[in-house]
Amino acid sequence: MSEILVLAEIENGTLHSTAGELLAAARKLAAELNLDVSAALFGEITEDITGEVVALGADNVYTASHPKLASNVADAHVAALEQICQQASPTAVLTAKTPLGRVVGPRLAYRMGVGVAQDCMNVTGEKISGKITVTRPVYGGNAMAAFTFTDKNPQFIVVRVKAFEALERDDSRVGRIVELDMDIADDQIKVKLIETVKEESEGVKLEDASVIVSGGRGLGGPEPFSQLEELAKMFNGAVGASRAVCDAGWLDHSYQVGLTGKTVSPDLYITVGISGASQHMAGCSSSKSIVAINKDSEANIFKEASFGVVGDWEKVLPSFTATVQELLSS
Numbered sequence: 186m187s188e189i190l191v192l193a194e195i196e197n198g199t200l201h202s203t204a205g206e207l208l209a210a211a212r213k214l215a216a217e218l219n220l221d222v223s224a225a226l227f228g229e230i231t232e233d234i235t236g237e238v239v240a241l242g243a244d245n246v247y248t249a250s251h252p253k254l255a256s257n258v259a260d261a262h263v264a265a266l267e268q269i270c271q272q273a274s275p276t277a278v279l280t281a282k283t284p285l286g287r288v289v290g291p292r293l294a295y296r297m298g299v300g301v302a303q304d305c306m307n308v309t310g311e312k313i314s315g316k317i318t319v320t321r322p323v324y325g326g327n328a329m330a331a332f333t334f335t336d337k338n339p340q341f342i343v344v345r346v347k348a349f350e351a352l353e354r355d356d357s358r359v360g361r362i363v364e365l366d367m368d369i370a371d372d373q374i375k376v377k378l379i380e381t382v383k384e385e386s387e388g389v390k391l392e393d394a395s396v397i398v399s400g401g402r403g404l405g406g407p408e409p410f411s412q413l414e415e416l417a418k419m420f421n422g423a424v425g426a427s428r429a430v431c432d433a434g435w436l437d438h439s440y441q442v443g444l445t446g447k448t449v450s451p452d453l454y455i456t457v458g459i460s461g462a463s464q465h466m467a468g469c470s471s472s473k474s475i476v477a478i479n480k481d482s483e484a485n486i487f488k489e490a491s492f493g494v495v496g497d498w499e500k501v502l503p504s505f506t507a508t509v510q511e512l513l514s515s
């Protein structure tokens with residue numbers, strides 16, 4: 186039986202959150218095309234990690250602990266994944282749109298002379314033809330387009346972070362673990378990792394927050410973000426921003442949500458002074474509820490929001506925050 190292969194990344198000794206998301210996407214495709222789901226795990230692999238990958242949906246797990254795979258340098262991952270592709274002949278290979286996955290997938294596709302689709306938000310398998318179709322944003326996020334692969338396998342699909350929700354862990358699942366001896370020659374490694382500089386951040390990470398309070402150009406400057414911070418803290422949430430804010434230098438680009446920023450899918454996404462441009466919404470439209478505060482009743486954000494307040498944020502936000510505080514403490 187052929188398979189859908191997922192590159193399940195390991196970061197700092199734990200399974201990266203995108204692994205569960207890719208496995209969920211792969212399980213969907215596998216069900217539609219009647220295939221197995223396999224995962225490739227490279228680096229510092231523990232029993233807990235292989236168990237987690239199986240519990241999240243893998244039928245087969247290929248593991249390789251070659252020293253060259255210890256750091257997340259793409260060259261070694263491309264070489265290792267290529268060897269798995271040669272042995273397993275997967276129908277499709279899914280990588281996440283992470284710094285590693287967004288490089289490994291396309292590079293290997295080019296090397297193997299097959300197609301690649303970047304930044305995919307959905308994947309569908311057509312039972313009769315066996316063809317895979319992906320959906321991805323085009324024209325700067327102003328439209329979504331569906332692309333169907335030709336028959337040449339494997340089909341490389343780079344999946345946007347948070348586009349899929351990981352399946353619930355099922356510890357009763359049993360998987361086949363295949364330990365591989367990788368042959369990675371020195372001349373296959375062109376890049377040397379010299380240093381990793383970690384971004385210092387306080388509190389919950391934007392990508393992991395269940396509540397996000399995002400501010401836009403309508404705030405008028407960087408100072409009002411302290412009020413957004415105050416509201417976010419009440420929910421143990423995080424602050425986000427539109428690109429206009431980051432481009433203006435009011436906040437660092439690590440706060441940016443959108444097509445060219447981070448993709449988030451919190452339970453609650455509160456926007457203050459954000460117009461709701463399609464490129465911003467591309468990064469937050471999978472939020473469970475969107476609440477908008479904007480003085481322009483015609484702003485696009487109101488088309489996307491579940492709840493909205495038309496008004497000046499300077500008047501609305503203080504009473505909104507006070508009410509939240511009251512409700513949370515009652």
Ligand SMILES: Cc1cc2nc3c(=O)[nH]c(=O)nc-3n(C[C@H](O)[C@H](O)[C@H](O)COP(=O)(O)OP(=O)(O)OC[C@H]3O[C@@H](n4cnc5c(N)ncnc54)[C@H](O)[C@@H]3O)c2cc1C
Pocket residue numbers: 325400401402403404426427428429430441442443444445446447457458459460461462463464465468478479480481484496497498499
């Ligand atoms: C290729 C490409 C990629 C892009 N990627 C991203 C991306 O990743 N993320 C992103 O955010 N954008 C992105 N953009 C930019 C995007 O098109 C918008 O320009 C941007 O999102 C606008 O930010 P904004 O809503 O903060 O500002 P504006 O569009 O200027 O909107 C400000 C809003 O604030 C409201 N407002 C003003 N004063 C008040 C007040 N006192 N009280 C309440 N409301 C008020 C206004 O009514 C308005 O709706 C991208 C654009 C391109 C072309």
